[in-house]
Amino acid sequence: QVQLAESGGGSVQAGGSLRLTCVVPGYIYRGYSSYCMGWFRQAPGKEREGVATIADDDSSSYTHSVQGRFAISQDNAKNALYLQMNSLKPEDSAMYYCAAYTREEGPCYSDYALERAELFNYWGQGTQVTVSS
Numbered sequence: 001q002v003q004l005a006e007s008g009g010g011s012v013q014a015g016g017s018l019r020l021t022c023v024v025p026g027y028i029y030r031g032y033s034s035y036c037m038g039w040f041r042q043a044p045g046k047e048r049e050g051v052a053t054i055a056d057d058d059s060s061s062y063t064h065s066v067q068g069r070f071a072i073s074q075d076n077a078k079n080a081l082y083l084q085m086n087s088l089k090p091e092d093s094a095m096y097y098c099a100a101y102t103r104e105e106g107p108c109y110s111d112y113a114l115e116r117a118e119l120f121n122y123w124g125q126g127t128q129v130t131v132s133s
Contacts, residue, residue, distance in 0.1 A: 004081075006098050009127030016088050016131070022081040022098030022124060029056075029076050036101045036108035037074060039083045040117055041094035041129075050114040051096070052083060061110040065091075088131045095126040 008020040020039065028035055038053040052072035054060040060072050071084040081098055099120035101113050113119060 003122040004098050004100065004124035006096065006124040006127040009096060009129045011130040011132065012088055014089055014131055014133050017084070017086045018088065018129060020083040020085065020096055020098070020127060020129075022083075024074075024079050024081055024098075024100060025122075026079055028100045028102060028122065029079075032102040033105045034103045034108045036110055036113040036120075037072075037081045038099050038101065038113060038117075038120060039072060039081075040097045040099060041092075042097075043094040046094075048117055049094075050117060053110040053114045054081075055108050055110045055113075057107075059110050061114045063114065085129070088129075090131045090133050093129060093131050096129050097126045098124045 005023045034056050036053050036055045039051040040048055041051050042048040052062045052070055054072045054074055069087045073082045100122040101120040
């Protein structure tokens with residue numbers, strides 16, 4: 001199911017920046033006990049990788065390769081999830097997806113969710129990021 005919508009991808013030179021935006025339905029925030037939001041990516045010939053996740057208490061987690069370069073954030077009032085990507089490298093090139101993991105009870109832990117894409121209930125269609133050297 002395509003329930004979220006990403007934008008902001010494109011082609012940039014190494015060292016450049018992009019900000020990805022994901023529009024999130026309001027019921028994700030208000031209809032469940034807890035949630036995590038995430039950005040995932042997949043390049044040709046490689047498995048899907050969790051890039052960054054953020055929980056409803058704003059705690060966040062990142063895969064090692066993007067730490068210090070990427071920042072995930074959310075603005076619930078605007079129904080928006082963001083991924084600020086700085087110092088981009090060619091190996092960051094991939095299709096990027098935003099996703100939401102909702103829970104009926106108990107908290108969602110961002111570090112737990114980062115490695116478990118299969119838990120996410122809602123997905124966007126993806127936005128392409130290409131970084132040239």
